[in-house]
């Protein structure tokens with residue numbers, strides 16, 4: 001819990017400037033031989049170094065869409081700071097007038113890509129992997145604020161050497177989605193990068209593939225022009241599994257004389273930034289690497305169990321979208337499940353491997369890529385290599401324990417019960433239930449199917465046979481919780497409501513919010529932010545009517561609401 005009383009508020013930009021601390025960035029290698037005034041905004045190969053310096057491309061006449069109240073409070077950022085001209089300039093990517101002590105240039109990093117465990121090079125325009133990385137994300141600040149170190153990164157801040165010929169921008173639509181979802185996830189108690197603020201402009205548009213109105217098409221049908229936007233996201237670091245892979249691939253192939261050294265540096269840097277409290281700095285490299293693998297496994301399995309708990313599908317869980325700190329990163333073609341379907345996948349190009357219930361397998365693949373990246377550092381130590389292999393091979397047993405515990409907590413049970421679980425899954429699929437509403441209603445400890453019918457998409461079609469199956473299941477389940485029940489049912493109910501959210505971010509609500517925002521009205525964005533940053537509370541009847549609500553049947557299958565083909 002944050003102790004706001006002992007926190008220092010930051011009222012002015014000069015106060016923020018004083019908290020700037022680039023010492024972590026300085027642990028890493030900047031790309032060598034970079035000529036000062038080289039235009040670093042065209043695709044090119046970057047052969048070595050952990051980052052390149054690049055000047056963000058500012059938004060002209062930025063419009064302030066919103067900021068995160070919760071996160072600003074956590075940072076101690078006051079309204080006067082957040083509304084200051086300097087703040088608006090910096091986070092709409094204009095770094096030209098920053099005070100001394102603050103870098104007037106940003107940095108972007110290269111990374112490699114593995115899709116479901118397979119190494120790819122073809123996405124790089126040079127087919128080498130040397131021009132793949134942050135194509136539109138540029139970090140601009142590192143600061144230690146109230147004893148915690150944060151990196152501030154602009155998403156959509158213009159081209160970098162890794163832009164692959166694209167525009168380096170993000171559009172308002174995708175930025176509103178990412179901005180709200182990131183803080184929603186934090187409020188759902190799922191580790192994630194955070195949102196600071198969101199700016200747009202009417203002075204610059206880019207083209208994106210999209211759909212005709214009310215279309216059922218799975219493929220984009222038209223190119224539309226959209227206003228660009230920049231979200232500032234903030235995290236303890238933005239190191240991805242793919243980033244480790246890039247340096248490990250180079251070390252493995254001995255691509256240049258410093259390849260091994262750069263890998264080692266990055267891994268130690270990752271430990272310093274993300275695993276400081278778990279890994280003692282006195283240990284030797286091999287011991288550190290082993291502990292790193294163990295702890296990342298621990299975090300990644302918890303993360304994915306949490307995603308399933310809240311109904312989140314990442315959609316594109318490649319190794320380059322997998323944060324090495326074990327938190328959620330890259331809210332692209334994500335979605336929160338509505339009608340339960342284990343193979344739910346909001347992204348039409350994503351494939352079943354990244355679908356809802358397959359996320360543990362996708363995580364396992366990313367974990368394998370992670371472990372492979374550590375291997376060069378253990379090459380001369382066969383005992384440690386064996387240990388790493390063991391850690392890698394036991395991913396699934398840890399994943400299963402985390403999933404079992406998660407399901408037990410959703411069901412209010414002390415212990416996972418496979419019979420109760422399997423029967424429930426079958427019933428949920430057969431009946432077409434809303435995932436969130438079902439578990440929230442279950443948290444009221446119902447005794448009859450009538451009490452959970454509100455979560456059924458087609459309650460009128462639930463026949464007597466199905467009703468009796470539900471009643472039997474509820475009876476069985478109640479017998480279990482009664483057996484386990486030390487506390488009163490009210491206590492159990494309250495406990496279940498801390499793991500089963502009342503509100504999740506439904507795409508059709510997001511669509512309304514970004515459509516309004518595209519017309520210059522940010523009220524719905526703010527309203528959604530407010531509700532989605534308090535997802536476990538009941539809220540007023542009016543809010544319940546609107547947001548504790550199943551997806552309207554008319555929206556099923558509609559492109560841009562039920563699925564997307566492009567998210568950027």
Ligand SMILES: Nc1ncnc2c1ncn2[C@@H]1O[C@H](COP(=O)(O)OP(=O)(O)OP(=O)(O)O)[C@@H](O)[C@H]1O
Nearest residue numbers: 133134135136137163166167168169330331332568
């Ligand atoms: N409009 C764009 N301009 C330049 N590069 C882009 C653009 N869109 C995507 N990319 C790059 O393509 C790669 C794959 O895109 P992906 O959708 O995973 O990431 P993203 O949403 O841009 O970024 P992140 O993972 O940083 O949240 C990334 O390296 C990204 O930087």
Ligand SMILES: [Mg+2]
Nearest residue numbers: 320321330332
């Ligand atoms: Mg990405």
